Amino acid sequence: MSTMNYSEKIPNNVNLSEDRTLQRALEQWQPNFLDWWGDMGPEGSTDSEVYLRTAVSVDPQGWAQFGHVKMRDYRWGIFLNPGDAERKIHFGDHKGEKAWQDVPGEYRANLRRIIVTQGDTEPASVEQQRHLGLTAPSMYDLRNLYQINVEEGRHLWAMVYLLHKHFGRDGREEGEALLERRSGQEDNPRILQAFNEQTPDWLSFFMFTYFTDRDGKFQLCALAESSFDPLARTTKFMLTEEAHHMFVGESGVSRVISRTCAAMNELKTDDPAKLRAAGVIDLPTIQRYLNFHFSVTIDLFGADESSNAATFYSTGLKGRYEEGKRMDDHQLRGQTYRVLNAVNGQLVEKEVPMLNALNEVLRDDYIKDSVAGVERWNKVIEKAGIPFKLKAPHKAFHRNIGALSNVKVSPEGQVVSEVEWAQRQDEWLPSATDRAYVQGLMGRVVEPGKFANWIAPPVMGINRQPVDFEYVRFS
Template identity: 40%
Template sequence: MENLPNTWEEWISNFEGWQKRVGFDPSWLGDFELSVLFDWERAGDTIEFGDYKGRRKWERALQVPQQSMRDALITMITVQGDTEFASVEQQRHLLASAPTDFDRYSAARIMAEEQRHGWQMAYLLMTYFGQQGRREAQKLLERNAQDGDRLLGAFNIPMPHWLDFFCYTMFVDRDGKFQLGMLSTSAFKPLAASMGPMLKEEAFHLGTGFNGLRRIVKAGVIPLDLLQRYINKWVSTAHDLFGVDASSSAHWAYVWGVKGRWDERKKLEAG
C-alpha cells in the first residue's frame, strides 16, 4: 500500500489524487463544501439496545469492550465508505450526457454528497481506529468500481444509461437510507452522530430517482417493457443489499448494540 496517511490532512491529499484518477473535476462541486458533520444531540448519550443497554455510549474505540466489536465497527464503517466512493465511480461519466441541466445539477449534487459521506466514514476510521483505521481509510481510495473490486457487488455494476441512474437512486439508495437509519442508534457515538446529516442528504437522492422515473413514465417515450427491465435489474440488486433474514452478523451487531433495527427508537417506544 502506497501513501498510507498518518494525518487527516494527508488523507485529504490522497483523496484529491483519487478525484483526479476517477476523472471527477472538483469544480463540479460548485459551492458544496466537503466537510465532516455530526449531530451529537440526535445520537444520544445512552446505549439503547443490546447487552450494554443503559450504559453510556462509547466515544472512543478503546471504550468498546471487545476487539471483535471494534472489528465489526471498522467493517461497517469501511463498507459504508466504500459504497459512497464507488457510487461516484459508477455515475461520474453520466454528467456528459445529462438529459437536462437540472438532471446534471442533481447528479453532480448527489456525487458531491456521496463524496462527503465517504469523507465522513474515512474521518471516523482515521480518527478513532489507529493504524488499522488509517489502512482501511486509504483502501477506500484504492479500490475502484471500474475495476470491479469494490466490496459489494452492487457497487461494481456498470451504469451506462440514465435509466440506470434513476433506478439506482430510487431503489439502491433506498437500501442506503435503511442502512444509515440502522446505524443512527449505534452504541458507538461518533458513528451514530454521523448518520443524522447523512440521512438528510440521502433524501435528495431518493427524490431524484422518484422524480426521474415519474417524468419518464409521464412522457411516454420509453417503452414500458424496456423500463421494466431496468426496474427489475435494480430492484433485485437493492433487495440483495438487505441481506438475509437469518444473519449471524446482524444478530451480534444488535446484541453488541452497534447496529439497530430500522426505526429502532419507535420500536422500543412501542414495546
C-alpha cells in the first residue's frame, strides 16, 4: 500500500509523518472509512462540488478555509488545541498533579469507553441524515447539511486518532467497530438510543442540530476538562466546529417559524388545517417536534444518579461544564444536589451526593442553555404579533432513562395515568399524521436563491457570500 502524504491528504498538527506506528494504523483504517463514507455518507453527493470549510490548522486563519471541493475529496484533518506543558489537573482526586500525556493504566478501560461513546455519535448522525440532501429546501441548506456531515466525519477522525495513538490493538479494534455499527440497525445499532432515531425530514434535522448537537457541546465541554491532556485538547478544537451545527439548527427552526408567522398574518388565521393547506408548518406541530427532540436529547445525559459519573469525575476523566468557573473545592466531597423522583404519583426532589448526580448537573446546565434558544424563537413569533409561545417541556416529560423512566408526565410536569398518556400523546408528541404531513412538504429546491415554501431565506449567506451564491455545483 502506498504511503499517504500526511501533511497534504490529512491536515494535522500531531506530527503524523513522524509516527510510523500510527501511520500504519491509519493506512489500514482510512480505506475502510472511505468505504463507510461511500456507503453511508450523504446520498447522491459524491460528484458534487460543495463550498465547504476545511480546517487546516487550529489558528483563526487556518481552521476555516473555504472553497469548492468534492465531498469524497474532503481533507479530514486531525487537530489538537495548543498544549500547555505546565497544565495541572484541576478537579477530582488528582487535583494539583500534572495533566497526563499518556493513559494511566488503571483508567484505561474507562477512558476508552468515554472516547468510543463520543466517537460513535459522529458517524451515527451522518447515517441518520444520509437521505436529507434529496429533499433539501434550498442550495444554501444543502451546503449546510454537507458541512455538518464532513465535520462529523472529522470528529470521528479525532476520536479514532486518540484510540489508535493511545490504546494499541484495543484502540484499533474499537476504531474498526465505529465503522461497523449502523444507526437504527437491529443487530448492531449505535451505542446511544437518540442516535438510532430516524431524521426523516428537515424540521427533524433542524431540531436535531439545535438540541442534540447541543448535547454534543456540553459533553465535549465536560471532556475538554479531562486530566488526559490529548482528549482535552482534541475536544476543545471540536467545539469550534460544533458551534456551526447548533447555528444551523437554531436559525433553521427560526426560519421555519418566520415563514409560518408570515402565512398566519397573510391568511389572518391560526387554524392548523388552513395553514397546512397553505403548505407551511403550523406552530403547534413545531411545538410537538420540539417536545420530542428535547426529551430524547436530555436522556443522553444518562441516569439521574450514576456511580459511573462519580467515578469519571473523581478519577479526573470527565469534568463539569465550565469547571474552572465554579466556586467550590472541585472534589465535591460531602456536597449534595437535588434530583427528581416519582413517589406515589407525584414528582418530588431528593438530596443525593453531588458526585452521583453529575449527569443531572450537566443536564440542568444543558436545559438552561436550550431554553434560551427557545426564547429567541419566541421573539420571532412576538415580532410577528402572534399570541403564541413555544416552551421546552418539563424535564420529566417523555423520559426513558433513570428514575423518571417509570412514570408518565405531561409537558407541564403533571404525572398522568397510562390511560391519559395514551389519549393525549398525539397532543404532546408528533403523531403519524404530523410526520406524514411534514414529510409531504419535503421536495428538493436547489436553484441558487430559491427556497421551499415552508421556510424563509436566511438573513445572510455563508462566509459573506450572497444568499443566492452557487454553494453546490452539481456534476
